[in-house]
Amino acid sequence: MSISSLEARCLTGGATSVCDASGGEDEPELVCKVYHLEMKRPNEGETLKLIYKKVQEADFSTMKPLSYMDSYGDTPSCTTSRVKTMLRIDWERHRTIRVIACEKLQPITSQxxxxFMRAWLEVVKCHALLWSIGVRYGKPSLWNIMYSGEHKCGVLTDFDLSILNSRRRVPGTDRKGTKPFMAIELLSENDWQGNLSRQYHHELKPFVWILAFVCFRYQDGKELENTIVDSWMTGDPVTCKAKKLIFAFDIDGFDKYVVSSFKHEWQLAKELVDWVTHQRRQRTACARSEDEDPYYSDSSSSDSDSKLTDPLPPPVDLPSVWEAFVRQVHAGRKFKGLSYLRDLIKELGLKDVLGMAKPDKS
Incomplete structure (x- = not known):
């Protein structure tokens, strides 16, 4: 395999590049993702190998929506430890160049x-199945959902920050996500301080925000500029939270901005946004009525980065949240142009997803 180019990296900064790669004649088209990250970070290649093993043990008939990995590795000669030592800089957090080769995919917005809805639902299903076997994906984002032209399906990619329940972990490593798509309750000080115990519903909600986002920003596969959802793309979680709350509160007022490519799908997106924000209000009211908030942990972000915590317990809300989600999607068939949702639910076996998965024994 050959890599077309590599960019220089600095001592302290991290970056990711994606470039075309070539393999054998019989191999599919590949790309290489090149990172410059801390050595102590979990290796995405090793994580994917463990995930593939868990999927095989769970006896899933097919997991095409799971990212295909061809090969991976580090470049030992490119670590920053020697340079940091010469400069008398603490090299404990030294970095290396890490490479992973995987199938070349298209953006899901090409559909x-x-x-598009089939690919989107395939990825949501894949994500739920992974949670059911103890894999907490961590950061659903529009840019981590791709489309395979070869298999004609949606594909979930980018597992470098995934958490396996069976692994011991560094405190605070689940405080991640892409702000425009994160659950509203995660855009808070409690989450950034590591006080929020994330559950499955926190990771399902980003898929809803992704669907709503696409309905305004992509027309015939092309990305638009100056859309009403551009304001979600901010580095400030408080600002992002405020913008999304305003959007959810006056959601009917945004109908006129929806692109024609997704005018039918927007009807379902509206229902789902209303559902996830209603769920948030219900959980908040429940928490306030009790002495202790069941969604907050006793852990503090003041723990040392090097201290490991015990493995995570299985998610307690997966069955009920998934069932409610499928009901919402099924109800969307009543809208004009969305009668196909009934067939997609049946074709993808969404009602039987959790019956396909064996309980996580970790």
Missing amino acids: IGRA
Whole structure:
């Protein structure tokens, strides 16, 4: 395999580049993702190997929506430890160049209408199945959902920050996400301080925000500029939270801004946004009525970065949240142009997803 180019990296900064790669004649088209990250970070290649093993043990008939990895590795000669030592800089957090080769994919936004919704639902299903076997994906984002032209399906990618329940972990490593798509309750000081114990519903909600985002920003597979959802793309979680709350509160007022490519799908997106924000209000009211908030942990972010915590317990809300989600999608068939949702639910076996998964024994 050959890599077309590599960019220089600095001593302290991290970056990710993606470039075309070539393999054998019979191999699919590949790309290489090149990171410059701390050595102590979990290796995405090793994580994917463990995930593939867990999927095989769970006896899933197919997991095409799971990212295909061809090879991976580090470049030992490119670590920053020697340079940091010469400069008398603490090298404990030294970095290396890490490379992973995987199937070349298309953005999911290359699809519209039924094809997009099928790919989107395939990825949501894959994500739920992974949670059911103890894999907490960590950061659902529009840019981590791709489309495979070869398999004609949606694909979940980018597992470098995934958490396996069976592994011991560094405190605070689950405080991640892409702000425009994060659950509203995660855009808070409690989450950034590591006081919020994340559950499955926190990771399902980003898929809803992704669907709403696409309905305004992509027309015929092309990304638009100056859309009403551009304001979600901010580094400030408080600002992002405020913008999304305003959007959810006056959601009917945004109908006129929806692109024609997703005018039918927007009807379902509206229902789902209303559902996830209603769920948030219910959980907040429940927490305030009790002495202790069941969604907050006793752990503090003041723990040392090097101290490991015990493995995570299995998610307690997965069955009920998934069932409610499928009901919402099924109800969307009543809208004009969305009658195909009934067939997609049946074709993808969404009602039987959790019956396909064996309980996580970790």
